[in-house]
Structures are given as C-alpha cells and as structure tokens.
Amino acid sequence: MLNHVIESQQFTPEILLELFKRADELRVKTDLCLIGKILATLFYEPSTRTRLSFDSAMHKLGGRVISTENAKEFSSAIKGESLVDTIRIVSSYCDCIVLRHYDTGAALEASKVSKVPIINAGDGKGQHPTQALLDVYTIYREFERLENLKIAMVGDLASGRTVRSLCYLLGKFPGNKIIFVSPENLEMSDDIKEYLKKKNVEFVEETVLDKVLPDINIVYMTRIQKERISLQDYKKAKGKYVINQLNFQLIKKNSRIMHPLPHVEEIDLPIDVEQIDKRVAYFRQAENGLYIRMALLDLILNKENCFEESY
Amino acid sequence: MLNHVIESQQFTPEILLELFKRADELRVKTDLCLIGKILATLFYEPSTRTRLSFDSAMHKLGGRVISTENAKEFSSAIKGESLVDTIRIVSSYCDCIVLRHYDTGAALEASKVSKVPIINAGDGKGQHPTQALLDVYTIYREFERLENLKIAMVGDLASGRTVRSLCYLLGKFPGNKIIFVSPENLEMSDDIKEYLKKKNVEFVEETVLDKVLPDINIVYMTRIQKERISLQDYKKAKGKYVINQLNFQLIKKNSRIMHPLPHVEEIDLPIDVEQIDKRVAYFRQAENGLYIRMALLDLILNKENCFEESY
Amino acid sequence: MLNHVIESQQFTPEILLELFKRADELRVKTDLCLIGKILATLFYEPSTRTRLSFDSAMHKLGGRVISTENAKEFSSAIKGESLVDTIRIVSSYCDCIVLRHYDTGAALEASKVSKVPIINAGDGKGQHPTQALLDVYTIYREFERLENLKIAMVGDLASGRTVRSLCYLLGKFPGNKIIFVSPENLEMSDDIKEYLKKKNVEFVEETVLDKVLPDINIVYMTRIQKERISLQDYKKAKGKYVINQLNFQLIKKNSRIMHPLPHVEEIDLPIDVEQIDKRVAYFRQAENGLYIRMALLDLILNKENCFEESY
Numbered sequence: 001m002l003n004h005v006i007e008s009q010q011f012t013p014e015i016l017l018e019l020f021k022r023a024d025e026l027r028v029k030t031d032l033c034l035i036g037k038i039l040a041t042l043f044y045e046p047s048t049r050t051r052l053s054f055d056s057a058m059h060k061l062g063g064r065v066i067s068t069e070n071a072k073e074f075s076s077a078i079k080g081e082s083l084v085d086t087i088r089i090v091s092s093y094c095d096c097i098v099l100r101h102y103d104t105g106a107a108l109e110a111s112k113v114s115k116v117p118i119i120n121a122g123d124g125k126g127q128h129p130t131q132a133l134l135d136v137y138t139i140y141r142e143f144e145r146l147e148n149l150k151i152a153m154v155g156d157l158a159s160g161r162t163v164r165s166l167c168y169l170l171g172k173f174p175g176n177k178i179i180f181v182s183p184e185n186l187e188m189s190d191d192i193k194e195y196l197k198k199k200n201v202e203f204v205e206e207t208v209l210d211k212v213l214p215d216i217n218i219v220y221m222t223r224i225q226k227e228r229i230s231l232q233d234y235k236k237a238k239g240k241y242v243i244n245q246l247n248f249q250l251i252k253k254n255s256r257i258m259h260p261l262p263h264v265e266e267i268d269l270p271i272d273v274e275q276i277d278k279r280v281a282y283f284r285q286a287e288n289g290l291y292i293r294m295a296l297l298d299l300i301l302n303k304e305n306c307f308e309e310s311y
Numbered sequence: 312m313l314n315h316v317i318e319s320q321q322f323t324p325e326i327l328l329e330l331f332k333r334a335d336e337l338r339v340k341t342d343l344c345l346i347g348k349i350l351a352t353l354f355y356e357p358s359t360r361t362r363l364s365f366d367s368a369m370h371k372l373g374g375r376v377i378s379t380e381n382a383k384e385f386s387s388a389i390k391g392e393s394l395v396d397t398i399r400i401v402s403s404y405c406d407c408i409v410l411r412h413y414d415t416g417a418a419l420e421a422s423k424v425s426k427v428p429i430i431n432a433g434d435g436k437g438q439h440p441t442q443a444l445l446d447v448y449t450i451y452r453e454f455e456r457l458e459n460l461k462i463a464m465v466g467d468l469a470s471g472r473t474v475r476s477l478c479y480l481l482g483k484f485p486g487n488k489i490i491f492v493s494p495e496n497l498e499m500s501d502d503i504k505e506y507l508k509k510k511n512v513e514f515v516e517e518t519v520l521d522k523v524l525p526d527i528n529i530v531y532m533t534r535i536q537k538e539r540i541s542l543q544d545y546k547k548a549k550g551k552y553v554i555n556q557l558n559f560q561l562i563k564k565n566s567r568i569m570h571p572l573p574h575v576e577e578i579d580l581p582i583d584v585e586q587i588d589k590r591v592a593y594f595r596q597a598e599n600g601l602y603i604r605m606a607l608l609d610l611i612l613n614k615e616n617c618f619e620e621s622y
Numbered sequence: 623m624l625n626h627v628i629e630s631q632q633f634t635p636e637i638l639l640e641l642f643k644r645a646d647e648l649r650v651k652t653d654l655c656l657i658g659k660i661l662a663t664l665f666y667e668p669s670t671r672t673r674l675s676f677d678s679a680m681h682k683l684g685g686r687v688i689s690t691e692n693a694k695e696f697s698s699a700i701k702g703e704s705l706v707d708t709i710r711i712v713s714s715y716c717d718c719i720v721l722r723h724y725d726t727g728a729a730l731e732a733s734k735v736s737k738v739p740i741i742n743a744g745d746g747k748g749q750h751p752t753q754a755l756l757d758v759y760t761i762y763r764e765f766e767r768l769e770n771l772k773i774a775m776v777g778d779l780a781s782g783r784t785v786r787s788l789c790y791l792l793g794k795f796p797g798n799k800i801i802f803v804s805p806e807n808l809e810m811s812d813d814i815k816e817y818l819k820k821k822n823v824e825f826v827e828e829t830v831l832d833k834v835l836p837d838i839n840i841v842y843m844t845r846i847q848k849e850r851i852s853l854q855d856y857k858k859a860k861g862k863y864v865i866n867q868l869n870f871q872l873i874k875k876n877s878r879i880m881h882p883l884p885h886v887e888e889i890d891l892p893i894d895v896e897q898i899d900k901r902v903a904y905f906r907q908a909e910n911g912l913y914i915r916m917a918l919l920d921l922i923l924n925k926e927n928c929f930e931e932s933y
Contacts, residue, residue: 059686
C-alpha cells in the first residue's frame, strides 16, 4: 500500500512523535536520504509558500524536484484533461506527488490512480494535512506537549482548512479545550463538533475575542478567505476579530499567537513586536513547515506502509 | 555540427534502434551520464506533460534544469524580443534547449543561432519529434517490430503534429499500411500523402471508424484541437470519432489503442478498463516518453554528430 | 552583517576586481563551491533572462534552486500578504534570495527582515546592481580597463535602471567621460548628474546620435520602456535613436555597442553582422552575466562581511 497523505486524521500520536523527532534531527544535521528521488509539486492553485517549502525540503534531503506553479492555466487541463489522467501520467515521471487542487476530494481521487504516494497540499475547502502537521509540531516545540492546552480558533472557521485539520489532531490528545471565535455565518461546521464530542474534547463558542484572550495558551488566528465566501459574508466578517497592540496586552507572556499565514488585517502588530516578542509564534510556525515536511518526505519515501496502523 | 532535433524525418532506422536499446537500459538501470550538464526547458505554449517528462529525464541522468513554464507571457517576449535573440542568450546559460513554440518553424530558426543543441518540443502545426519517438518506441515495445503493421490514424489529421511525424517514421519501415479516418475539412494534408507515395507506403482514407477497427494492429486516436481550428470545423468534428465500450469490442485482443494524450471525449472507456485491458496502451505510451527522452538527451549531449548520416 | 546586494554603489573598485577575477576563473574551471546551498529566485515581475542566468549560475556551482516565475499573480501576494512577510518566511527556506519587484525600494525593505542575503534583481525604477556588474565586467573584458573611456548612453535614460547603476560604477574610476543622448522628457535625472559632478566625472548631453558615434569607445543603447512611461512620451521617443547599417559605419572598429537587452527597433542590424562583427558586444555582455553572477553568489555565500568596507 502506498503512503498517501490525504487527511490529518491518519496521523496517530505515535507517527506524530516520530515525525517531530525526525524534524528536530533534520533541523540540525543534514541527511541526504532522498538522493536519486524525484518529487513533483503539482499546483492547480497558487501557493508559493507551500510549494517553495516542499521544493526546499526535497532539495535539502538530496532529492530533485519537477514543478508546475499553476497547473490550472498552464497545462493540459485547459485542453480538457481530467485530473486522474494527469496523475496517472505524472506519477510515472516521479517518486512522489505533492498536489494542491481547488476541488475538495481531489487528493483522494488522485491517490486511487497514482503509482506513487500523493501528498495532499490543500484540496479546496477540504484538508491541508501538512499544515496541520506543522501546526501541532509548532505547539509541541513551544509547549513541549500536545495535551491539556486551551486553544482559541479565531476567524473564518467555516472555510478554514487549517482549523478543521487541527481539531482532528488535537482530538487525539487528552485534556485539550477549544474555544471557537467566529463571525456569524462562518462558524465551525457540525461534522467537526460531532468529532470533538465523540473524542470527549471540550469546546465552546464565543463571540468576544478580548474575553477569551487572557485565559488561553494559544490563540490561532485565521484570515477571512474572501476567495471562498460571499461578498456579504466577507464584509460582515472583515476586521471583526483582530489582534492589535491593545488586546495583545491581554495575552499572557507564556501564551502564543499562531497563524497559518498569510495574515492581513486580522493581525495588526508593529514589525518590531513581531520580530522580538516570544508570543508571536507564526514565523517560527512557518519555518517549522520546512522541517516537518523534510521528516514527512523521508518517512513516506523510505518506510513501507507507514500509515498501516492508522486506518 | 550540433545535434539539433528538429523533425522526425532525421531519425534513421539505425538511430531509432540505438535509442530504443538505450531507453530499455535506462528503464532498469540508473546512469548519471549528464552530471554537470544543464538543460533549459523553454515553453512558449503550456505543456505540463512534455515539460515535466524532459525535466524528470534530465534529473534522472544527474543533470540540472532551468525552466520557464510560459515564456510567452512571462519573459522578455512581451517587451518585443525576438525568439532568435532569446535563444542566443539562453543558449549561453545551458548545454541544451528544449523549445516549445506556437510558430511553425520556430525550432529550425532557433537552431540557426543557438550555441547548443535545440530539441523541438512542438512548433505550432509543425512537428513534435520526441512525441513521434515515443510513439514508435511504444509500437516497438508492444509489437517487437516497426514493419508490416496496419495503423489507423483517427481524428483531426490536419492540425495533428503527432500523426504527421508518425507517418514520416513509419515510412522508413517496409510493409506498413495506414488508414486515415478524419472528419471533413480535417483530412491529412497532401504533403504527407506525397511522402508516403514516394516511400511506397500503402494508405487509404476511410470515414467509418467501426469498419476499420476489426482489421488494424493499432488505432491511433487524436483529439480535435479546438485551439487550432475554426469553431465551425470543431462543431462538425467533435464527438464524430469515439472509442467507447461498444466499438471497443471490435478491436482484436492483441491490437492496441494509442493516443498522444490528453484525451477528452474521443476515448470514452471506464477507468477500470483503462487500468486493466492490455489494448489500452496510451498510459504506457506516455511513460515511454520519459525513457526515450532520457536516451535522446544522453545521445545528443554525449555523442558527436549523431545525426550526420541522416541529412 | 548579511551580504545584501541592494545597489551598485556598494561595489568598491577592489570588490569589482575580485569579482572579475573570480568570474574569469569560473568561466574556464568548474567549482562546486555551493553544494548544499539553496537559492530562491523570487520574481514579482517577469524576467526570464535574469532568472534563468541566476538559476544556471547556482546549478553550475553545485547549489539548488527554488523559484517562482510570477510571484505577483501566483502567490500569497494576491491574498494580501506584504512583501516583508513573504521574505521573512521564504528566507527560512533558503540561503539566499534573488528578488525582482515592481516597487522601488523593495529590495532594501526585504533586506531589513530577511535572515539570508538579498540580491536586488531589479526594483521598479530603482536599481539592478547585477546588471551593472555584468556591464562593467563586459567593459573590463573588452577594453582591459575601466578608466579613461568615453561612453555614450542612449535612449530612455529617465526610466533606465541600467544606465543609472552604470553611472554609479563608472564614477568610481578616473578619466571617464559620459555622453547622455536621450529624447525630450526622458533625460538622465538630476541625482545622477549631481553624483557625477561630486565624483568629478565629465558628462555632456547631446541630442544627435550620429555626431557622437565617431568619437566614443562605447555606445550603450537602451530600449524605450513603454511599460514605464506615458504613451505620449513613448510615441515621441520610439525610433528616435537607432543603430542601423548606416550609422554603424560611424563607429570605430575597436569601439563597442552594448545593450542590456532585450533590444527592439533601437538596434536594427542584420543577423550576420550581429554574429560576426566584434563591435557588437551585447550578446557577449549577456553571457558575462552568467559568470559574474556565479562569482557574486560564491562571494556572498562563502565570505563574511564582504561589503563591510563599502558602507
């Protein structure tokens, strides 16, 4: 069975800890464990950050990369080719495919015909499991644990892939409490709430951010995704939840602000605060993406059936 | 003299067999014969499949790649630079250029000023010789011969580069018979028919696909190229010639369906048939592109005057 | 302090000569001095030539490249991310960033937050210091000196980054004389004239190109940059200053025509003259870009505080 990475649920606590350990190693010591391997980064939606971090991860491990920045416009897709046909063919040119696609479920479809492991790098409103990995890896590095944490998730929780995936992973560890803070119409959807109930994860919904901030370990901010919601919803939501110099003071010194980035007006802190204050964790979080992706590429390309236990 | 690859005619039967042998070797055994070499893939028209297979081929042989996905929009072309100037300059940055361009004759023009070998990866309605190479390599692997074959070529034969190039190569081997099946206005052009007559290759023109299918070794399907013909011609031609579950039964068990891909509605078979039935050769055909391009890159970068005999 | 390359002024005569010597070495002898290093080429404006030459330079030195062709359209920039945030993140994925951006001052802004050296590959109407480097390197190779030269700069001197940067560098060497030849409204701006006065560099302004040509060592032609000026200015300027077969005869045999390329109608010489006549230096100039960029990458990635003296 191929080591496809489709959804964050498939990572067991054991695999997570193995990946964190490997990422910590690769951060300090070069290992050319992917020499002779080729990674294809196939992006139907632009995402410079995600693509460049995968490309860099592969290079650092000695592998090679073939890449397309915008498969939607620049490929045989415009001639009407189906995704599964593209995957069939590209999977005979490489050892692993990182796929970003605008359709929910695209990665799963791709995994059914691919000859090599598929890594889902975002499928529409679906999932983005390596973002979830770097999020929990960041929490692990900042707090040295993944349990007994209070986490506020703030912003567009309806379209946000990252918060959905993060809920799945946090649900695997005991004692966590989640506080959802979202504008009207952009609340966290019921399937996630059902999942959390099943996993006995405590959660509440709040509407006033400043009431929440003094009491949490992590505030996970997200962008209002203009491109995925109606203009009306966007106007209502824009600027509603912001971390600025005023309410920043409400956050405890050993708490952390996370964000999947890019951030726009929902974080409004001066550059020097962002550079110096330990509470600003989101740039460390982005950097962690490089190391956890290195660990993941090593795992799925060098270990057989690594997700066997998880399904 | 540089080893430019401009048109399929330049491949003699001897070079073809040398390339097939090398491709078969490289399929099973790594050879880093292009370490220290740089390939430029310069695409003025998008073609993910062709570009990625060249990029992958170069990497597998230890070489490096510099690349542009859409030179038309993203380069000095929009500032008015001529192709020959671009080629002059880019050819001083690399050891070989793969060129895809929308103008017929572009590769030949480029070869006149380039300091390094040019590989034509498609020039408008002109040629696409490495597609022709992978086509005959596929025929060779499926039938263990390139002679005494009956081949139906179906679809838009007027704009189809691949069928033109394939005619040139099949004309070099004895005993082949070609059946052209095309919609009105999209017939194979006279220059190819003249060539085949000169080479004593038997050919006929048919209009009913199902009459042809029971009797051929290969049915080579092509897409109606909407982007190269008038809307009126497209409407008349679209959907006229299709392989579907019904007429698929007319094809003998040891015959083969080929297609340069991407395919759209002209092949309408269920995924599981495409996955399992040996008659479906087009995904193997696409994969062969990788190995024959590896063989070709090795040949033109490591052997002097390799096409001397052919001109 | 990081070895950022922001403006041509920062290159002292000593560094220039060190770079020229290294470029001459690397031209003839491979040196894999950047193995294990990763270069990011981040282009917010298209520039195939500049990007491909940096990519090739990095590969030739054994390094790896991560790249984006059009960061403006294809990145988180469209989601509203600021340049400094992008730089913060991308700089944690690589060892050096080559940045092309449409805003003047972008490279300087980037250098303030980057964890790795920034190389300015053009910032709007600002500078393009590696173009200036290859220009002076070309002059050095063609004339074996950078002093006592008469140089005509012709065309759109107002928007031309290259001529501005070249003035800064020529001002560091004694005995040079500059002749500015430009259409009305596109004259060299005052800040450069002030700089030249301060450096005791003689300069004059002329309007008739043919009067100038017999007397110079170098005529540095530039394109009228339609994309940076008003349509009215463009119409007045277009075709005003041209080197063609007639006035080409006015240029002395040991003089040189340079051009940052791409050129359009401002150079109108037959291909065979461009190929053979020694006075046509602009294709050698473009090739020099590869070697001087190799030397520069080696310098800033392998030597500490290399620009310490210059500021």
